[in-house]
Amino acid sequence: MDNYFFDFDGTLADSGQTAVLATQAAFRDYDLVVPDENTIAYFMGVPIEVSFKKMAPEVEFTDYEFKELLAIFRSYYKQMENSNLELFPHIKKVLQELNDEGKQLFVVSSKHSAALMRNLEQLEIEHYFKAVLGSDQVKKFKPAPDGLLYLIKKYNLDPSKSVMIGDAIFDLQMGNTAGVATCAVTWGTHKKRELVAENPTFVINKPKQLLKIN
Structure with a gap:
């Protein structure tokens, strides 16, 4: 090769714990059902623009709400990545x-x-x-x-x-x-x-x- x-x-x-903790914190902040670690880990191979909707299938987000949820996740991720990567x-x-x-x-x-x-x-x-x-x-x-x-x-x-x-x-x-x-x-x-x-x-x-x- x-x-x-x-x-x-x-x-x-x-970086598994970073993604897990940041995802759970973002979902919790948004009063969503918090996905478990195995579910989050499974979807780590696809972008959060896809995985977050799959982990909250019962929710119909407006564009603003979904962008806000992603922004919350990225903020948590940046805070946590240094100690979990x-x-x-x-x-x-x-x-x-x-x-x-x-x-x-x-x-x-x-x-x-x-x-x-x-x-x-x-x-x-x-x-x-x-x-x-x-x-x-x-x-x-x-x-x-x-x-x-x-x-x-x-x-x-x-x-x-x-x-x-x-x-x-x-x-x-x-x-x-x-x-x-x-x-x-x-x-x-x-x-x-x-x-x-x-x-x-x-x-x-x-x-x-x-x-x-x-």
């Missing part, structure tokens, strides 16, 4: 080795680009990536393939030498639709059996195994 597309949350970094073990070493081998690395996330860059810089890994793409930079979110197809076209990449790496079924669905290889990682939010059901090209249990996929 020459081109590696990484999801962020649950793949590169453990960390890289998974060996991720930085793996990124360094891939970089040293001349591989091209990218991030394709359901997180807004501003928060994504802030988190990458906080973790001191932003310099490993040729490009970073957030959910606000594409018309259609995961599991649609738009983000991958945009980067493949912009950087003239060979899909047959490219792999999408993620911890959620949405990452694998995106990669499969885009025509690239897919790598399911089992240290994130979705269960191994859910990931395997998407027929990924690779399934790995430890970050170091990323160095052996080809």
